[in-house]
Amino acid sequence: AQTVTQSQPEMSVQEAETVTLSCTYDTSENNYYLFWYKQPPSRQMILVIRQEAYKQQNATENRFSVNFQKAAKSFSLKISDSQLGDTAMYFCAFMKQADMRFGAGTRLTVKP
Amino acid sequence: DTAVSQTPKYLVTQMGNDKSIKCEQNLGHDTMYWYKQDSKKFLKIMFSYNNKELIINETVPNRFSPKSPDKAHLNLHINSLELGDSAVYFCASSQDPGSYNSPLHFGNGTRLTVT
Numbered sequence: 001a002q003t004v005t006q007s008q009p010e011m012s013v014q015e016a017e018t019v020t021l022s023c024t025y026d027t028s029e030n031n032y033y034l035f036w037y038k039q040p041p042s043r044q045m046i047l048v049i050r051q052e053a054y055k056q057q058n059a060t061e062n063r064f065s066v067n068f069q070k071a072a073k074s075f076s077l078k079i080s081d082s083q084l085g086d087t088a089m090y091f092c093a094f095m096k097q098a099d100m101r102f103g104a105g106t107r108l109t110v111k112p
Numbered sequence: 113d114t115a116v117s118q119t120p121k122y123l124v125t126q127m128g129n130d131k132s133i134k135c136e137q138n139l140g141h142d143t144m145y146w147y148k149q150d151s152k153k154f155l156k157i158m159f160s161y162n163n164k165e166l167i168i169n170e171t172v173p174n175r176f177s178p179k180s181p182d183k184a185h186l187n188l189h190i191n192s193l194e195l196g197d198s199a200v201y202f203c204a205s206s207q208d209p210g211s212y213n214s215p216l217h218f219g220n221g222t223r224l225t226v227t
Binding site: 033035039042043044045047050089091095098099100101102104105107 | 143145152153154155156157160162167168200202204206215216218220221
């Protein structure tokens with residue numbers, strides 16, 4: 001099975017600053033999908049951004065963007081202009097067919 | 113309307129009991145999942161069903177039995193509950209698994225506490 005590694009258990013950032021969360025994965029597959037999910041204290045799982053492995057262009061969604069390096073098997077999430085509401089657990093996920101695997105998560109705290 | 117709904121939201125029970133968690137999705141999706149999130153927030157896939165057929169069955173004790181009466185429902189029954197079963201259980205669904213346009217849609221989770 002694929003493995004997903006998030007090496008930063010906790011991070012913090014000042015409001016309005018930029019922060020980057022790291023994610024690496026291990027797979028022998030060529031076609032797959034990558035996602036970042038956010039889990040605020042309410043425990044809802046909210047999709048933040050997605051990326052297709054066969055697309056070289058990095059995905060962006062408003063203040064959220066990714067740096068996808070396929071050869072390095074790296075998929076980092078950049079949050080610009082951080083807001084207090086961005087405080088949450090962030091999970092990186094790898095998906096192939098019906099199998100989605102998650103990293104251990106990074107707890108992000110945005111400080112006022 | 114809630115897209116993926118789980119009941120109950122909280123469940124407190126004693127060791128040895130049998131309990132069920134229900135999940136329903138009104139998105140018309142073909143694939144449904146159960147994930148377990150432990151106290152360290154780690155999310156682990158347990159089961160996946162596509163059109164009522166089991167397609168993923170991770171190494172889960174056979175005390176856990178999923179049941180899919182139709183493609184809109186995937187219930188989780190747990191026999192002989194143990195302390196280690198305490199966790200948050202998430203149901204999820206996907207239209208076309210493994211597709212860019214089909215990420216997982218999650219329910220709000222069921223917090224199970226075994227005492």
